[in-house]
Amino acid sequence: MRKKIPSLNALTIFEAAARQQSFTRAADELALTQSAVCRQIAGLEQYLGLPLFARIKKRVILTPAGRQYAERIRVHIDRIERDTLELMAQQDGGGVLELAVVPTFATQWLIPRLAEFSRLRPDITLNLLTRTDAFLFSESSFHAAIHFGSAAWPGTQGHFLLSEGDTIPVCSPALMAQISKAGRSSKNGPGIRDIANLPLLHLTTRLNDWRTWFELHEYRNDVPAVKGARYELFTMLVSAALAGLGVALIPRFMVQAELDAGILVTPVELSLPGSAGYHLVYPEEHASFAPLAAFREWLLSVAAASRNETER
Incomplete structure (x- = not known):
């Protein structure tokens, strides 16, 4: 049993009086009498054992303790109001959905498609926060997550969305032009030897990708393959490639828009096959x-259409 929590009514009145710096204005805001506000504040001060307001003639001023308490209480009252409104919105199937998502998948694939979901379900607010590692839903506020991997997330239900597909080398057109200008490319364009002589950009969680890529295409390049700048996220890797800092290995679907726009190019058509994919997961109780449920139905439909388009 919680014994040291004042009544919510008293805290609401105190927050209003602290914000208004006036018992009279707080009474007007809350549709109460001034004497009712005074009684509630006096009762709260007696409960806490210290004054929250200094009474100076006909004015009231927050004490240092009162100011600190008001700031903290305001956060909690705002949260209670927000949580209540969110719960009430669920009456018609709407509400707020908290989703954890892999950063680059969110920016490169999911967010560009969310306008359709917002149009179909304007009553649902989708909050996205990035997570790259598995976590316990019981210790978080997330309802679901989109994660990357080949194994199931323990303790959850899951739905396959997309395979990551082939990973390809990409660079800026300016860097591509430098290769040709230096005379290192053949009449058929740059080759794997040209790539080996360029700055190679790496994802910190996939430091062996370049070595695997060279080995797959029968070109031994052990030392240069692990040298070069490292970036934590694919979004950083894309930005570095756009800036002409080097050549990056990135899943094709993550840079398809940049390739279509011509701001990134593939110096050689040699890829690294991918076997893992993206999954929507959530605890059974959710x-x-x-x-x-509404987001899941929409997402699975959009993912299926994207897979069919890729397979054509």
Whole structure:
């Protein structure tokens, strides 16, 4: 049993009086009498054992303790109001969906498609926060997650969305032009030897990708393959390639828009096959949560259409 929590009514009145710096204005805001506000504040001060306001003639001023308490209480009251409104919005299947998602998948694939979901379900607010590692749903506020990998997430239900597909080398057109200008490319364009002589950009979690790529295409390049700048996220890797800092190995679907726009190019058409993919996962107890059910139905449909388009 919680014994040291004042009544919510008293805290609401105190927050209003602290914000207004006036018992009279707080009474007007809350549709109460001034004497009711005074009684609630006096009762709260007696409960806490210290003054929250200094009474100076006909004015009230927050004490240092009162100011600190008001700032903290305001955060909690705002959260209670927000949580209540979110819960009330679920009456018609709407509400707020908290989704953890892999950063680059969010920026390069999911977010560009979310306008359609927002149009179909304007009553659902989708909050995205990035997570790159598995976590315990019981210790977080997330309803679901989109994660990358080849194994199931323990303790969850899951749906396959997309295979990562082939990973390809990409660079800026300016860097591509430098290769030709230096005379290192053949009449058929740059070759694997040209790539080996360029700055190679790496993802910190996949430091063996370049070595694997060279080995797959029968070109031994052990030392240069592990040298070069490292970046934590694919979004950083894309930006570095756009800036002309080197050649990066990036899944094709993550840079298709940049390739179509001509701001990134593939210096050689030699890829690294991928076997892992992206999955929507959530605890079993969240399966019937209305906003998640609506998002799940839409997401699986869009992912299936994307897979079919890729396979054509």
